[in-house]
Structures are given as C-alpha cells and as structure tokens.
Amino acid sequence: MNRFIRYIQRYKGWFGGAAAICLLVGLYTGLLVSPPDYYQGEVVRIMYVHVPLAHTSLLAYSILFGGSIWFLWKRDPLVDNMCQAASSITALFTGLALVTGSIWAKPTWNTWWTWDPRLVSFAVLLLILAGYMMLRRLVDDPDKQGIYAAVLAIVGGVDLPIIKFSVEWWRTLHQPMSISTRGISISDDLLLPLTFMSLGCWLLFAYMLMVRTQMLYLIELLQAKKGRLLSQTHFSQSAQ
Amino acid sequence: MTGFYARWGMVGALGLLLVFLTYQDYQTRLSTIPLSGIMSGNTPKEPIRIQGMVKSGTLAGKVEQGEATFEFTEGTVTIPVEYHGPPPENLRELKVMVLKGRWDAEAYVFKAQDTALVNNYGYVAAAYGVSCLTIVLMLFAMSQRVMVLFKEIKESKLYEPEVDSLAKKQ
C-alpha cells in the first residue's frame, strides 16, 4: 500500500480532532457568547458559518488548481485521486456557502436571491465544478480522465478571477452597490467566532480531503488487485 | 467495525446533546412570553421578554434619556409600559420589538429595563442545520466507505506486498 496513504491513516485523526475542537469553540462563541448585531439582530450569526464556508471553498479550489498542475507535471495517480476528492468537497462547500448565503439574504435583503457579484461568482464556480464532476464520470479511460479533468480545473482556475471582475463591473454598472456592504463592522466580538470557525473549516477540509483521497485510492487499489487476482487465476487455469 | 459505529454513535449523541443544550439556553435567555401569558399572574421573578408593537399615539416621555411610557400591544391584549433604562435607539411608534423587564401586577404596569430586536432564529437554525447535517452526512459516508474498503482488502488478503509473494514462490 502506498506510503502516503498509510501516513494519512495514521495522522488524519489529529486533523479531525483539531477541526472538531475549533468548530465546537466557534459554534459556542458564535451561537451563545457573541452579542446580536445592532441592525441584523440574531441573523448575523449566519455569518459565522457562511463566511468560513465561502473562504474554505476558495481555498479548496486553489488546492484543486495546484493539484491539477502538479498532476500534469508529475502524473502521480495519487495526486489525481486528491484532485478528484478536492473537487467533490469543493462542490459541497460552495453549495453550502450559496445555500447559507441565500438563507442570510432572506431576512436581511428580503429576497432569497439577488444578482450580487459574489453570489453570481459562486454560482458560476459551482457550475464549473458540476461540469468537472460530470466530465470525470463520462471518461472511461483513467489516464485520459485525470488529464481532461486537470485541464478543465486549470482553465477554470485561470478564469475565476476574470469572472469575478467582470461580474463585479457588470453589477456596478446596472445598480449602485447599495446592498453590497453587509452593514457590519468587524469588531472583536465577531472576530473570535469567525477566526475559530474559519480555522475549523480549513482543518475540516484537510480532514475530509484526506479521507476522500484515501477512499478513492482504496477503491482503485481494490479494483486493481481484484483484476490482477482474476487474471492470475485465469492464467493458472489456462496453464493447466 | 463496531468500534467505528460506536465512535460515530458517540459523535451523534454529542451532537444531539449540544443541540438540546443550545435550545434550552435559547428558551431561558431569548424566548419571549406572550402578553396574555403574563396577565395570568404566575410569572417568574426574574426579567422576562415580551414581544409586541408600540401602540400608535401613546409614546410619551424623554425617549432620548431613557425614560418613556407607552402602551404595548399584541393581538387583542394591550398593556401599559414604563421604560427606564439605557436610551433605546429603536423605540418609536408602530415598531414591533422585544422588551426585557418585570410585570408589576399590583401597579398593573410592565417595568421594562431594556429593548431588544425581534429575534428570528429560524433562519439561523436553518443555515446551521443544513451545513452541519450535509457535512456530517458526507463525512460519515466517506469514513464508512474507507472502513469497509480496508476491511475488504484485509479479508481478501490482497494487501500483501508483491515482494513477499515473489519470495514465497522462490
């Protein structure tokens, strides 16, 4: 078994535990200790889960981007597994950031969806990730699958900043950014849960990435070994 | 295998306990009592929270200095309120808000000490619930799959390194 997979099996628990502790502290301070916002009231607590999720999904996409370049350079199948794992987890975090953002928008802006630049950029990111995962399913040859997916991830990663800028310009052109500021100045009360939740989300992402990479690697390993076993029995039978 | 499910069972139980504790804390600290409830007389001595609307044309007193009297209404029930506390910035007529204070049954007046915004915890609970549930479900599915795969590889004795099998043959 791959050396790296054994390292993951040995050390992933630390990441999971650290993530759990950070998230528990973050949830406690965010839900119970920190005061409600003056304008938004209790709804401001959605920020403590929404903002870390959004940050983490961007971090996760940059890891997918870097991993894709690495894969195209070294062609390490384990890195391909990591990219595939990162893509589904990034999609999960992006989707959750969109959903929590939508839930936050309802009480503050009185609408479930607004063409806010950040929301639009995240929706486009989610579409790119959905395309990535569909592409993975539609290519049977594992070598081609990794290369095609990496190409898509790299083009998407180069495109994302341009999408963000263009969408931002487009929105400022059509309506003044009256609702873009969330009406919150970040004070110490808000900073404490936000820090813990962000840290917890990053650690959680690292932990999930490890588990999922392990999962994809083990699936391939089992398939490969079963295939070899089958071919071995076939060979021995035909030899007899 | 049982260890895996025991661990996840503990995580689930801990999660449920935390949700329950948070809900209780919310009930004691932040839930409001209906106006008709405080009239029945069996209200506790500690400050309570009531929600309603400031009745139009009844607000009087020096609101900027934190002294005011007004009538507070919810549905068909209306009670008089004496506000005495920090200057309330969002106290005005026809405003739906939450008051913290005590009900004085003898004087038939609600002595308010502080104001608060109407809390709508539904959105917060929805946001946290959706995120936590989805992440935990995905994590559980992944971990279970890894556990099963490890077990499968072990049981079918497929994990043996190539070198060993070669050595045996020789």
Place this chain on the structure above:
Amino acid sequence: MPFLKTIQWVVWKDLVCELRSRETISSMLFFALIVILVFSFSFSMDQDAARQLIAGIIWVAFAFTGIIGLGKSFSSELQNDCLEALQVSPIPKGAVYLGKVLANFLFILSVEILLFPLFILFFNLDVVAELGLLLLVFFLATLGLSSVGTLFSALTVQIRAREVMLPVLLLPLAVPVMIAAVEATRGILNGDPYSFYSQWIQLLVVFDIIFTVVSFWLFELILDS
C-alpha cells in the same frame, strides 16, 4: 514542417472541407435564423424595447451558433480516424490548435457578419454609426469564444455525450466574454461615448490573450493523451 506553414495547412484543410460540404456554416446559419424567429415570437417588441434587449439576443444567438460550429470542428475529424492522424503526425500540436482556432474563428465571424444585417432588419434598428467598433467587438468576442471553445471541442470529442458536454463546460467559462460582449454591443447600439464601454473591450483583449496562451499549452496534453 515549420510552425506557420502547419497553421496554414490546418486552416486550408478546414476551409476546403467546408467549401466542399458547406455543412458547418449552413447549419449554423439556419440555427441562428431559427433562434431569431423564436426570440421575435417570445418578445413582442417595439423599437425601444428592442434596443434594450437586442444586445443580449444577438449574443445568445451567436454563442449557441458558435457552439454548433465548435462542436463540428473536431467531430468531423472522427471520420476515417482523421483525429488519430492528427495525433500521430509529426507536426507541432500547438500549430494544430492555432489553425483550428483560426478556422473556427473565420466560420463564426462570417456567420455573425452575415446575420447582423438580418437582426437590424427584423428588429427595426437604426443603422449603426460606429460599425468599426462593433466589428472590433465581434472580432474580439469571437476570438475569445473560439480560443476556449476549440480546446474544449478537442476535449469533449473523445468522451461520451459530447454534444451535451461542450456547452456545459464552455458556457460557464465564457461568462466574462458574454458579459463584456453584451455590454459593449449595447453601448455601441445605444450610441454611448467610447469611454462608457472601453473597459469591456479591454476585458475582451485580456481574456483573448490569457486564454489563447493557456489553451495553447494545454491543447498538447489533450491531443497527446
């Protein structure tokens, strides 16, 4: 074979194929005509409303016609294993990419230039004063669409469900091109001063440069695999 010569041969090959079969351009033209018809049924427009909506309609029609052309660009190579011939032939793969981009660019741009008078006719628009700038926008946006589109056309041609996957992968990535093209076209059709939409033209130039370079490098990996 030198680099420029290869580009020239690839473009020449595609143009000759097209001149003999007239498949791509005619199907793109008919599709675009149908799109125009459908739009005119769905929005009953006077001239004011038309001026507001026309930029968006033009670019929706052009993007979908472009996707038809891009999809044909590599699926036509599947006949007689021409794609494998391209893969194994000892020519720089980057040149194949640039040749394909150029050919696609020429097809889409010619369809756009043929269609634009029809838009003016059907939607009762005033004749545009700044035709040169409008052509520049068409030029830049088509180049951006075909530079990314050629890469993904080569990628999707080798997988299952390629007709669906090309728009699914291409359109989210082409969001900046669409926004910039629509905004610049609207500005030109409204007769706004140049400074109102100059940023969109700059964005198109930046997009074209970045994605031609990035796709140029990535294309080799796709064709070699």
